Amino acid sequence: VTVIRGYRPDDLDDLYRICLETGASGQDATSLYSDPRLIGHVFAAPYGLFEPALAFVAEDEAGVGGYVLGALDSRAFQERLEAEWWPPLRARYADPAADGIPVDEWTTDQRMAHSIHRPESKSAELLERYPSHLHLDLLPRLQGQGEGRRLIGTLLDALRARGSCGVHFVVGGKNQRAVGFYRHLGLPELEAGADFHLFGVEFRTERF
Numbered sequence: 289v290t291v292i293r294g295y296r297p298d299d300l301d302d303l304y305r306i307c308l309e310t311g312a313s314g315q316d317a318t319s320l321y322s323d324p325r326l327i328g329h330v331f332a333a334p335y336g337l338f339e340p341a342l343a344f345v346a347e348d349e350a351g352v353g354g355y356v357l358g359a360l361d362s363r364a365f366q367e368r369l370e371a372e373w374w375p376p377l378r379a380r381y382a383d384p385a386a387d388g389i390p391v392d393e394w395t396t397d398q399r400m401a402h403s404i405h406r407p408e409s410k411s412a413e414l415l416e417r418y419p420s421h422l423h424l425d426l427l428p429r430l431q432g433q434g435e436g437r438r439l440i441g442t443l444l445d446a447l448r449a450r451g452s453c454g455v456h457f458v459v460g461g462k463n464q465r466a467v468g469f470y471r472h473l474g475l476p477e478l479e480a481g482a483d484f485h486l487f488g489v490e491f492r493t494e495r496f
């Protein structure tokens with residue numbers, strides 16, 4: 289049996305591990321990184337640390353095997369990371385751009401290190417309508433059993449309950465399985481670029 293429960297501080301290593309093992313367009317990215325925690329520094333750990341009430345895990349007999357992670361107000365979340373999360377990581381991971389390394393020579397580690405130094409920001413228009421965002425990942429053993437549907441449902445309910453008016457999330461262009469999943473759930477696709485799909489869900493509540 290798989291249960292979905294709220295995040296606990298001792299789940300942090302599982303967030304890092306699951307993020308890495310699903311980090312190559314839904315496939316295992318372990319072989320792509322020499323530092324196994326780099327990807328989780330960006331896409332997983334800060335959500336557990338700074339938005340624990342919007343982090344949920346799926347756990348079975350083998351342990352935690354999936355999560356959904358949310359940020360209620362993406363702009364406030366980024367400001368918090370600027371103050372408390374990125375500075376020590378920037379000191380630890382050099383920015384390949386600052387070192388003058390040509391972009392097409394960056395390793396996977398260096399690309400992630402660059403995004404620690406220069407986090408991607410979303411447009412004001414998007415954040416006005418869809419201020420929250422989320423990440424959803426399940427290890428293979430928990431895929432295809434309805435856990436993805438349950439996890440995202442849990443997070444959408446939690447965001448709604450906290451007064452969010454909308455949530456956005458980005459899917460990599462090579463992750464057709466995830467795109468098919470979100471489309472199957474009827475979640476609106478706002479934009480599709482060459483290497484990404486942007487989804488957004490509006491909640492019919494007052495804006496905060």
Ligand SMILES: CC(C)(COP(=O)(O)OP(=O)(O)OC[C@H]1O[C@@H](n2cnc3c(N)ncnc32)[C@H](O)[C@@H]1OP(=O)(O)O)[C@@H](O)C(=O)NCCC(=O)NCCS
Nearest residue numbers: 310314425426431432433434435436437465466468469472
């Ligand atoms: C993508 C992912 C979250 C989907 O979760 P899942 O638990 O495997 O999917 P579920 O079993 O909950 O599927 C829910 C429904 O979507 C359908 N579905 C799933 N994938 C689908 C696809 N690619 N195309 C069409 N329908 C799909 C299922 O058939 C199921 O239908 P039903 O409930 O109407 O019977 C999960 O496979 C995963 O974590 N993959 C690896 C990491 C990843 O890619 N994360 C997303 C990054 S943006």
